[in-house]
Structure formats: C-alpha cells, structure tokens
Amino acid sequence: MTQKRRFLRVTHLLFLVLLLVQIILPDTSAKETNTGTLIAFAAGLEILTLAVSLFIKKEESLSLLLDIVGFIYVVLTVWSLATAKFHVLNDLLFPAPGRVLAQFAEDRQKILVNIVSSVGITLQGFLLAAVVAIPLGLFLGWNARLGGAATYITKFFSSIPPIVYIPYGIALLPTFRSVSVFVIFLATFWPVFAGTMSGVLNVDKRIIDSARVLNVSKPEMLFSIILPASLAQIFLGCNQGLSVSFILLTSAEMIGARDGMGYYVKYYSDFGDYTRTITGLLVIGIVVIAVTFAFNRLQQHLLRWRK
Amino acid sequence: MSTNKIEIKNLTVNYTENKHSFNALHDVSFGVRSGEFVSVIGASGCGKSTLLSVLEGIRKAAGGTVEIDGKTLRGTGTERGVVFQHYSLFPWMTTRDNIAFGIKQARRGIKRGERLRIADEFLGKVGLTGFGSKYPSQLSGGMQQRAAIARALAMNTEILLMDEPFSAIDAKNRVILQELLLSLWEGDGSEPRKTVVFVTHDIDEAILLSDRIVVLTAHPGTVHEIVEVPFDRPRNRSELVKTDAYGTFRNRLLSLLYQDVAERIGGEEVVI
Numbered sequence: 001m002t003q004k005r006r007f008l009r010v011t012h013l014l015f016l017v018l019l020l021v022q023i024i025l026p027d028t029s030a031k032e033t034n035t036g037t038l039i040a041f042a043a044g045l046e047i048l049t050l051a052v053s054l055f056i057k058k059e060e061s062l063s064l065l066l067d068i069v070g071f072i073y074v075v076l077t078v079w080s081l082a083t084a085k086f087h088v089l090n091d092l093l094f095p096a097p098g099r100v101l102a103q104f105a106e107d108r109q110k111i112l113v114n115i116v117s118s119v120g121i122t123l124q125g126f127l128l129a130a131v132v133a134i135p136l137g138l139f140l141g142w143n144a145r146l147g148g149a150a151t152y153i154t155k156f157f158s159s160i161p162p163i164v165y166i167p168y169g170i171a172l173l174p175t176f177r178s179v180s181v182f183v184i185f186l187a188t189f190w191p192v193f194a195g196t197m198s199g200v201l202n203v204d205k206r207i208i209d210s211a212r213v214l215n216v217s218k219p220e221m222l223f224s225i226i227l228p229a230s231l232a233q234i235f236l237g238c239n240q241g242l243s244v245s246f247i248l249l250t251s252a253e254m255i256g257a258r259d260g261m262g263y264y265v266k267y268y269s270d271f272g273d274y275t276r277t278i279t280g281l282l283v284i285g286i287v288v289i290a291v292t293f294a295f296n297r298l299q300q301h302l303l304r305w306r307k
Numbered sequence: 308m309s310t311n312k313i314e315i316k317n318l319t320v321n322y323t324e325n326k327h328s329f330n331a332l333h334d335v336s337f338g339v340r341s342g343e344f345v346s347v348i349g350a351s352g353c354g355k356s357t358l359l360s361v362l363e364g365i366r367k368a369a370g371g372t373v374e375i376d377g378k379t380l381r382g383t384g385t386e387r388g389v390v391f392q393h394y395s396l397f398p399w400m401t402t403r404d405n406i407a408f409g410i411k412q413a414r415r416g417i418k419r420g421e422r423l424r425i426a427d428e429f430l431g432k433v434g435l436t437g438f439g440s441k442y443p444s445q446l447s448g449g450m451q452q453r454a455a456i457a458r459a460l461a462m463n464t465e466i467l468l469m470d471e472p473f474s475a476i477d478a479k480n481r482v483i484l485q486e487l488l489l490s491l492w493e494g495d496g497s498e499p500r501k502t503v504v505f506v507t508h509d510i511d512e513a514i515l516l517s518d519r520i521v522v523l524t525a526h527p528g529t530v531h532e533i534v535e536v537p538f539d540r541p542r543n544r545s546e547l548v549k550t551d552a553y554g555t556f557r558n559r560l561l562s563l564l565y566q567d568v569a570e571r572i573g574g575e576e577v578v579i
Contacts, residue, residue, distance in 0.1 A: 204394060206393055207394050207397065207398075209360075209394075210391060210394050210396075210397070211397075212364075212365050213364070213365060213389040213468075214383075214413075215383045215385045231399075305399045305400075305442040306444060
C-alpha cells in the first residue's frame with residue numbers, strides 16, 4: 001500500500017466537512033448543543049483512525065475501517081445540521097449529537113454499572129444454558145433412540161417464545177436477577193440443545209468409523225470426537241441464543257428492573273429525557289456489537305481448522 | 308493349530324437397506340500369514356470394503372468368524388491400524404496431534420511429550436517434516452493420506468488394514484504413495500513386516516504391493532480365486548511393468564475380474 005492509498009481517503013475529507021460545518025455554521029437551537037464535545041469526539045476519532053491506518057496491513061481492512069468511520073462522520077454531520085444548526089427537528093425529541101455525547105460522558109459511571117449488570121446477567125444465563133445443553137445434547141444425540149424423542153420435545157419447547165416465561169418466572173423466583181437468568185437460560189438452552197443434537201446427528205459416519213477403529217472410550221468419543229465434529233452447529237445454536245438473550249433481557253429490564261441498559265432507556269424516556277434515551281440506545285448497540293464480536297472471534301478461533 | 312495371523316472362516320455379511328436385506332458377503336474364507344501383504348480386489352459392490360469393515364471390527368458378521376492370532380475377533384481393537392479413503396484424520400486436530408492421538412490410543416502409557424516426538428519422527432518418514440502443525444484441510448489429498456499412513460505406522464500395530472487409501476488421489480501422486488508404502492512396509496529388515504490387508508480396485512496397485520491377491524466376485528461377494536503374485540521383492544515398479552511376465556499376469560487377473568462380469572451380462576457378446 002502506498003502512503004497515498006493509506007492516508008488520502010474520502011473519510012478524512014468527510015471529517016473536514018464535519019469540522020467546518022461545526023465551526024462555520026452557528027447554532028440556532030435554544031437548547032444546549034455541546035458542539036465543543038462533538039468536535040472533540042470527532043477529532044479523537046480521527047486521530048485514532050489515522051493511528052490505526054498507520055499500522056493496518058491489509059488494504060481491505062483499512063477500507064472497511066475507513067468506510068465505517070466515514071459513515072459515522074456523515075451521520076454526525078447530517079444529525080447536527082438537522083438539530084443544532086438548522087433546527088429542523090423538534091429539539092426536545094431530537095437532541096444535538098454533541099448533547100448526546102456530553103450526556104454519555106456525564107453518565108459514564110451510571111452507564112458502566114448498567115452495562116455490567118446487563119452483560120453479567122446475560123452471560124450468567126447464557127453460560128449456564130450452554131454448560132447444561134451441550135453435554136446433554138451430545139449424550140442424547142449420540143443415543144439415537146432417545147435422540148428421536150428429544151428432537152420433537154425440543155421443537156415443542158423452542159417454539160414457545162421465551163418472553164412469555166417472564167410473568168411465570170416472576171411468580172416462581174424471588175429476585176429480578178434470578179428471573180432474568182432463568183428466562184435467558186431457557187432462551188439459550190433450547191437452540192443450543194437443538195443445535196448440538198443436530199450437529200451430533202450430522203457428524204460424518206466416516207469420522208465416527210475412524211474414531212471407532214482407534215478404540216476410543218465412550219467419554220472420548222463424546223468429547224474428543226463428536227463435540228469438535230459438531231461444533232459448527234453448536235455455535236449456530238449459541239449465536240441464536242445470544243441474540244435472543246439481549247432482546248429478552250432489555251425487554252425484561254424495561255418491565256421490572258432497578259438497573260441495566262433496558263431500565264436506563266425506559267426510566268429516562270418516562271421522564272421525557274430523550275437525550276438519555278438516545279444515549280442508552282446507542283450504548284446498547286455498541287455493547288451488543290462488542291459481545292457479538294468477541295463471541296465470533298471465539299468461534300473463528302475454535303473452528304480455525306475448517307476450510 | 309493355524310499359523311495364520313488372520314483367519315477368515317465362512318464369513319457371511321448381510322446388509323439391510325430400506326427394509327431389504329441382501330447378502331453382501333457369502334461364505335468367504337481365506338487366511339493371511341503373519342507379515343504378509345494381501346490385496347483384495349473386485350468390481351465395485353463386490354463387498355471388498357464390507358469385508359475390511361468386518362476386520363476393522365465396525366461391522367458384525369451374520370455368520371462365520373474372523374480370528375486374529377487364533378482368537379475370535381470381537382469389535383474394534385488397537386492391534387489393528389486402519390487407513391481409510393477419506394477422513395482417517397480428524398479435521399480439528401493438526402497432523403501432529405492426529406498421529407499423537409493414534410499413539411495414545413494404541414500404546415497406552417507413553418507420555419505426551421514422547422508421543423509428539425514419535426509423531427514428528429513418523430511425519431518425517433512419510434515426507435511431511437514441517438507439516439506437523441497444519442490441519443488436514445490445509446494439506447492436499449495425497450499429503451493427508453501420507454499423514455494417515457504415518458499415524459497407522461506410529462501406532463505400531465501388527466496388522467494394517469487399508470481401505471482404498473489411494474483411490475481418491477491423482478494418478479501421479481498415487482504412484483508416489485504406492486512406492487512410499489511399499490518401501491515403508493518392506494523396511495530394512497530390522498523389524499518384522501506388518502500384516503497388511505489392502506482393499507483396492509486398481510490391479511496394478513495390487514500387483515505392485517501384494518504377496519497374494521484375493522479376487523472377489525459380486526452379488527453376493529464370494530472369493531473367486533486367490534492368486535500368488537510371482538514377483539520377487541524388493542520390487543521396482545518401472546522395471547517390473549516392462550517385463551512380459553507382468554503383462555501376462557495382469558491379463559490373467561483382468562480376465563478373472565471380468566469373467567464374472569461377462570458371465571453376468573450375457574456371455575460372449577461382451578467384448579472386453
């Protein structure tokens with residue numbers, strides 16, 4: 001990659017446009033716009049992008065990064081034009097981007113506590129489900145007779161939208177946290193269990209024969225052969241469980257929690273504080289992306305042996 | 308008292324497919340001496356792979372017995388190393404780990420470090436030095452089969468069962484692998500040779516490698532004839548194929564193989 005290809009990109013032009021719009025056009029909104037915060041954020045992002053551009057090796061990765069950053073600049077420009085600069089949108093419902101960024105900085109302590117609460121509950125329910133569902137799925141999938149019945153039973157239970165367990169969970173369990181973990185457990189358990197079973201049933205017979213002639217013991221067959229051989233489908237189930245878990249948890253938090261990101265969004269929108277509502281929405285998006293990204297990395301690592 | 312390493316007696320195997328049962332092997336009997344290389348050839352569907360899967364212990368016979376060292380065979384066992392056409396190696400293990408896993412199964416009590424050392428040693432023997440940390444999907448078909456052979460050899464079993472190991476390999480590499488297997492099996496005389504049962508549909512492969520060739524006919528699979536290969540060892544492929552004796556012997560095998568087909572389709576009208 002030449003230095004030109006590396007640093008002379010449209011994204012940096014978009015940054016300058018954003019910067020000029022902020023400096024040249026005056027704010028017309030009566031509300032606080034925190035244009036300074038927006039400029040600081042954009043400048044920080046630009047410096048970070050340039051720093052990363054310096055070290056990135058593959059041209060495709062650089063283009064991907066620059067496209068995403070460019071998209072952020074465009075959104076911020078249009079957003080600030082429609083709010084702070086020309087006041088096209090109602091400024092109660094649509095705070096200026098700088099305002100949202102400033103709110104995030106102001107509330108960072110509170111937001112962190114809520115993220116920790118939400119992610120903690122999700123991981124607890126999710127991991128608990130995976131730890132139970134995977135060995136059980138391996139065992140039942142491997143025992144063809146039980147596996148047949150289990151397939152139908154799973155179909156029945158996984159067809160119940162897990163959200164309807166919430167009222168019953170509240171009746172059964174003492175705390176909000178235990179209800180949430182319980183519901184996420186159920187939401188994750190069935191897809192992971194079904195994925196594991198179908199993974200086991202679809203393991204190539206030639207792989208199983210290959211293991212049998214090596215005289216592997218039953219636990220070895222399940223955990224050293226069948227588990228890795230069906231890992232791709234187990235991950236399919238896990239991905240499904242994980243995405244449903246976030247939907248469920250944030251919904252549950254809006255109903256009965258005292259913390260969590262869903263609670264944060266619901267609580268402040270009840271007060272008409274839409275700055276915090278939008279801040280919360282964006283934070284949830286970022287958190288879900290981060291968790292999904294980490295999980296995909298794990299998946300890629302564990303399945304690196306595939307073509 | 309039999310002196311054969313493997314003794315197959317009146318073996319009958321039935322298959323059930325879509326509720327129809329058919330006879331895959333019928334009354335098959337032959338023995339394999341210790342240190343002997345025996346190939347089983349026949350047209351596709353003659354039951355040669357079925358026969359091998361009984362020897363592997365992954366398929367049950369409907370009648371008859373298989374004895375190894377005079378003991379009736381029951382199920383799989385680590386005194387037999389197996390190389391399949393596909394998926395001998397586990398795709399999620401590196402080649403080194405695949406071989407080490409085989410060693411762990413067959414030779415209990417060897418420590419992990421030692422297993423890995425043996426694995427590398429055998430990777431070297433099959434010409435895969437430096438490929439130990441590759442996954443099977445990163446290797447060509449021929450290299451995968453080299454690694455599979457390395458695993459079977461590293462397990463140090465007395466018996467080697469090979470089910471069309473080179474059938475999916477291109478012609479050029481197949482020849483190279485056959486010669487590699489031949490030289491590894493013939494060895495330098497310091498160790499007793501392994502007893503090999505090798506299933507193939509490639510006549511030249513069978514002649515080059517074997518001491519004896521068992522010709523099966525299909526529907527149901529029965530032993531048509533057992534032929535002694537009249538060529539001295541060590542064998543050199545390129546010299547061997549030039550001789551008249553080779554051509555004559557090859558024709559004899561071909562006619563044995565196709566005689567059955569011809570009779571089945573309708574006698575003299577079939578030109579081979």
